[in-house]
Amino acid sequence: MKKLITTLAAMLFCLTVLAQQSAAQITYNRHALNLREQDELYRDALKNDHVTPGFVSPVSVQLLLGSQGVGADIKYGFLPRLSGRVGFGIIPVNAGRNFHFSSFKVHGQLTSRFSNLHLLADYSPFATQSIRVVGGASYLIKGNANVIISPTGGYHIGSRSVTKDQLGAIYANAYWKGLAPYLGIALFRDFPDKVFNVNLDIGSYYLSSPATSFTGTELLSDNDDNAKQFNKNMSGYRWLPVVQVNFNFRLK
Structure with a gap:
């Protein structure tokens, strides 16, 4: 009985860790996607002369x-x-x-x-x-x-x-x-x-x-x-x- 409880606790702990890792991976993927979208928008802006890296109005x-x-x-x-x-x-x-x-x-x-x-x-x-x-x-x-x-x-x-x-x-x-x-x-x-x-x-x-x-x-x-x-x-x-x-x- 003690072994069964220990096994179930270990399985529950593993599932919790996996769920947290999955949530973290989803958050990371979303963040990376946002960064890529922002980078694409930034590059489009550069092509259209809206923004230039380090541009200071002379x-x-x-x-x-x-x-x-x-x-x-x-x-x-x-x-x-x-x-x-x-x-x-x-x-x-x-x-x-x-x-x-x-x-x-x-x-x-x-x-x-x-x-x-x-x-x-x-x-x-x-x-x-x-x-x-x-x-x-x-x-x-x-x-x-x-x-x-x-x-x-x-x-x-x-x-x-x-x-x-x-x-x-x-x-x-x-x-x-x-x-x-x-x-x-x-x-x-x-x-x-x-x-x-x-x-x-x-x-x-x-x-x-x-x-x-x-x-x-x-x-x-x-x-x-x-x-x-x-x-x-x-x-x-x-x-x-x-x-x-x-x-x-x-x-x-």
């Missing part, structure tokens, strides 16, 4: 020099292939030269003032980030282009001589303002590997139609027809090309 300051003048940006990397930048650009231009207009010499003076705030996004279709598509918009705070054409000397009309002050001057002006969408490409790496790098932007802003004026003084004051033609000619000047070099200094 931050840099970018100095601009090009056709939209000089300026600066703050850049932030949201994902390995997607970054954004916000900044400003300023164009201060003053230029003058003498040339012949019809049969007499004149002096032309060009003054241009453009300033903008822009918000752009860079997306790289390639892992190397050597080529990026850039899109966004700019708010044109000021966009003025002014030309003054004035004679450099007197002029003879038949037997009559007139001075340059009597002839007067012509003033042509164009004004742009408001939102301007931007589309372009960027070449070379978005952010420096270490501290500094240089990249390039090529694209264009699409401006609103400009307001214009075309006036004259003294003998050149009758310009109604010329003003209409000037406005018609300038209405198509809505593209502002951008070719600029960017100097990047990485902060993080």
Whole structure:
């Protein structure tokens, strides 16, 4: 009887151990399955650029020099292939030269003032980030282009001589303002590997139609027809090309 009880107790103990081992194995298998599923989801995310091992969002300051003048940006990397930048650009231009207009010499003076705030996004279709598509918009705070054409000397009309002050001057002006969408490409790496790098932007802003004026003084004051033609000619000047070099200094 004692042996029977001992045998039954031993069998019960073995069954209990086996049950615990089976439960532990089931729990382990479920845990391993969850880990595999998580790993698969993680790998899928990597393929779609949602996650990158050890990825730290880079931050840099970018100095601009090009056709939209000089300026600066703050850049932030949201994902390995997607970054954004916000900044400003300023164009201060003053230029003058003498040339012949019809049969007499004149002096032309060009003054241009453009300033903008822009918000752009860079997306790289390639892992190397050597080529990026850039899109966004700019708010044109000021966009003025002014030309003054004035004679450099007197002029003879038949037997009559007139001075340059009597002839007067012509003033042509164009004004742009408001939102301007931007589309372009960027070449070379978005952010420096270490501290500094240089990249390039090529694209264009699409401006609103400009307001214009075309006036004259003294003998050149009758310009109604010329003003209409000037406005018609300038209405198509809505593209502002951008070719600029960017100097990047990485902060993080």
